[in-house]
Amino acid sequence: AQSVTQPDIHITVSEGASLELRCNYSYGATPYLFWYVQSPGQGLQLLLKYFSGDTLVQGIKGFEAEFKRSQSSFNLRKPSVHWSDAAEYFCAVGAGRAGTASKLTFGTGTRLQVTL
Amino acid sequence: ETGVTQTPRHLVMGMTNKKSLKCEQHLGHNAMYWYKQSAKKPLELMFVYSLEERVENNSVPSRFSPECPNSSHLFLHLHTLQPEDSALYLCASSHEWDTDLAGANVLTFGAGSRLTVL
Numbered sequence: 001a002q003s004v005t006q007p008d009i010h011i012t013v014s015e016g017a018s019l020e021l022r023c024n025y026s027y028g029a030t031p032y033l034f035w036y037v038q039s040p041g042q043g044l045q046l047l048l049k050y051f052s053g054d055t056l057v058q059g060i061k062g063f064e065a066e067f068k069r070s071q072s073s074f075n076l077r078k079p080s081v082h083w084s085d086a087a088e089y090f091c092a093v094g095a096g097r098a099g100t101a102s103k104l105t106f107g108t109g110t111r112l113q114v115t116l
Numbered sequence: 117e118t119g120v121t122q123t124p125r126h127l128v129m130g131m132t133n134k135k136s137l138k139c140e141q142h143l144g145h146n147a148m149y150w151y152k153q154s155a156k157k158p159l160e161l162m163f164v165y166s167l168e169e170r171v172e173n174n175s176v177p178s179r180f181s182p183e184c185p186n187s188s189h190l191f192l193h194l195h196t197l198q199p200e201d202s203a204l205y206l207c208a209s210s211h212e213w214d215t216d217l218a219g220a221n222v223l224t225f226g227a228g229s230r231l232t233v234l
Contacts, residue, residue, distance in 0.1 A: 032221055041204055043120070043225030044153045047206040090159070104221060 002027045004093050006107035013081050013116050016022070021110050022075040023055040023065075023091035033074040035065055044090060050074065061085070086114045122207050122226035130234050137229045139190040139207030147151060147212040148190040149223065150182060153204040165190060166212055179182065196231045203226045 003026045013019055025031055033049050036044040055067040065073025065076045074091060088111045094104040120232045129135050141148065150162040164172035165184040179201075181193040190207055208223040 034222075036225075041227070043122075043227045044223070045209075045225070046222060049222065104161075104223065108156070108158050 002031070002093050002095075002103075002105045004064075004091050004105050004107035006089075006091055007108050008110045008113045009108070010113065010114060012113040014040070015083050016080050019078045019112070021089050021112070023074045023076065023107060024072050025074060025091070026091040027070065027093050029095075032094045033065075035059065035068060035074075035076050036090045036092065036106075037061075037087050038090065038109075039087045042078045042102070043116070047089075054082075063108070069078075081114055083114045083116060086112055107111070120207055120209055120224050120226035122127055122205075122229050124229045125227065126232075128232045129194070131199075132137045133197075134170055134193070134195040136194065137192040137205055137207075137231075139192075141188055141190075141207075141208060141209040141224070141226075143211070143212050143224060145209035145224070146184060147209040147210045148184060148187075149210075151206040153206055153228070162170065163192075168189045184191065190201060194231070197231075199200055199233050206232050210222065215231070 005024045007022050034049045035047040037047050038044045047063050047067055048057050050067045052056050056064060058064050063076060063078050065074055067074050090109045091107040093103045106109045123138045127135060147166045149164050152160040152162055161172060161174050162176045163182040168184050168185040168187055179196050183191040183193060205229045210223050
C-alpha cells in the first residue's frame with residue numbers, strides 16, 4: 001500500500017530564511033508526487049507536481065521540489081520565505097494513471113510558522 | 117465564478133437536524149470528491165463521483181448521503197450526525213479519463229465547509 005510521511009508536524013522559520021519541508025513516500029512503482037498548501041480557512045491549493053522527467057520541479061510562489069528515487073523523498077524547498085507562506089503543507093502520492101485521483105494518499109501535513 | 121465553490125462555509129447543527137453541503141465546480145471537470153479533514157489526521161476520502169456515477173464510498177456511515185445531479189454539482193446530505201463528525205469538509209474536482217495525463221490526478225479543492233455538531 002502506498003503511504004506518505006511528513007516527519008515534521010510544525011516548523012518555524014524567520015522571514016527571509018530558507019525552507020525545506022520533508023516528504024517521504026512508499027510506492028511500488030514510479031509515483032506521481034504533489035505538494036499542496038492550505039492557508040487558514042481555505043482549501044488545498046496545488047503548489048507543484050512531479051510526473052516524470054526532470055527531478056527538480058518548479059512550482060508557484062517560488063517553491064521547488066526534488067524527487068529523489070533512491071531516498072524515496074520529495075522535499076519542498078524555498079530559498080527565501082515570506083510571511084505570507086505561513087500555512088499548512090501537504091505532500092501526496094498517487095498512481096498517475098487517468099481515473100485514479102481517488103487513489104491519492106496525503107500526508108498529515110506540516111504547519112509552517114514564519115516569524116518576522 | 118471560477119474554481120470550486122462550497123456553501124455554506126460554516127454550519128452548526130444539532131444531532132437531530134438535517135442539513136446539506138453544496139459544492140459547485142466551474143472547471144469542466146468530470147469527477148468530484150468529498151473529503152473530511154479533522155485535526156491531526158490525514159485527509160479522509162469519503163466519496164468519489166466520476167461522470168456523475170458514484171465510484172467510491174470509503175465505508176462512510178449512512179448518516180452521510182452524497183448526491184451528484186450533474187457533473188458540476190455535488191451535495192452532501194447530513195442527518196443525525198454525531199459530535200465526532202465535526203470537521204472541515206472539502207469538495208474537490210478533477211479531470212479524469214483524459215489523454216493528457218499531466219492533468220490527471222490533479223485535484224482542485226474548494227475552501228471547505230466547517231461543520232460543528234452540537
